[in-house]
Amino acid sequence: MSYQWLTLWRYADTFLEAAWLTLQVTLLAFALAVALGLLSALAKSSPLAPLRWISHCYVEFIRNTPVLLQIFIIFFGLPSLGITMSAFTAGVLALGINVGAYLSETFRAGIQSVPKGQLEAAWVLGIPRRQIFLNVVLPQAARAVWPAIINNLIQLLLGTSLLSAIALPELTGTATVINARTLLYIQTFSVVALVYLVLSNLFSWLGTLAGRRMFHPPLVTPVKKSAWWWARKWLTNPLKRERAL
Template sequence: MFLDWGSITTFYGQLLKGAGLTLVITGLAFAIAIAVGLLVCAGRISRVAPVRWASTVYVEVMRNTPVLLQIFIIFYGLPSLGLRFSAVTAGVLGLGLNVGAYLAEIFRAGVIAVPKGHREAATALALSKVQTLIWVVIPVSLRAVFPALSNMFLATLLGSSLLSVIAVPELTGETNEISSRTFLTIEVYSFSTLIYLALTLSCSIGLALLARWLFPRASRS
């Protein structure tokens, strides 16, 4: 069987454009996920029972149903209620809301991981609740959850490939389009695999360097 690897050069631009959109979608979806995660985390540890129950229901529903189904509901279902989104917007919202449920549990674990002695020390220093949150809880919990946050960012990047199902022209979407038009299946998908590897490895290195900058003592230990 003859494989026409040389023809791939014709589609570099289209595939790289798809990769660029993949990064944009990942960044926007993860930003939404962080905001949702912090809000839901606050609800999960709230002393107000209805808020705590609502947050718990959100986490369980989003984590125990397929993210693709959630994207379909936003893109195909909400228009029947008068809410219409473009494919990219629907995909970003779907990914962000889904990943936000996972981040909420990660943030909650980080808050719980803060030693009780740290809070007592903050109280002894007459720090307010806001000051304790900013100077004690967030730095300690962020160090604890940063590896999990990094993994979720990479999962969001790879999960963006699901948006090809609703015709978003990200990397997988562009790959599918080229493959169906040229029948260069092995060649195109192999090259896209290399692009995904380059993206994830680059992001992994960037996140590792960010961790060394944020937590210098932890990175040396």
């Protein structure tokens, strides 16, 4: 058994390269997904009917078709139209478009959670629409849906395993190649599962930390109350005096 793990250890550099490639795909696809999701959410909230229709069709198509089929359409289907790309580019594009549809609904829910009274007050004060969105709507919407955004990021990370179907040497694809060479299926997939687990928990921890830094800053420095302050508060509160008596 130890010999089997020693054999697998020889592929440590290969696993690290696959993990790095997986991180690259995840972060690039997520950046694309955030941009598409935000644009789609704004289009769906637009007063222009064509924009709402385009956004609706995009979200409905992506949410009601398999992710693997979308990957195949981009990697195998687009070359028939004269559009060729590498497996890396196709993977980033496919996963970014897929997760962008889900983030669209997430962002739209966050935007709708902002009280309309704040928007009306900003309009009355003559604040430009761009500043209203950037300084009033966006911070509150992001705070409301931040956990869902991090959850989509983790799902995107796990979804990179599907890119092994187009021969991208990410973690799962690399594990398949190593299995063919060593026949150590349990050991190899256990290592890959551990790497996914570590990366998922890392994203979750970093997301929680970033959320606390961005959305829960200390507004004021807490001031320690003196004993005299508490005594005066008790003396000026008749309800507390009656309870004490």
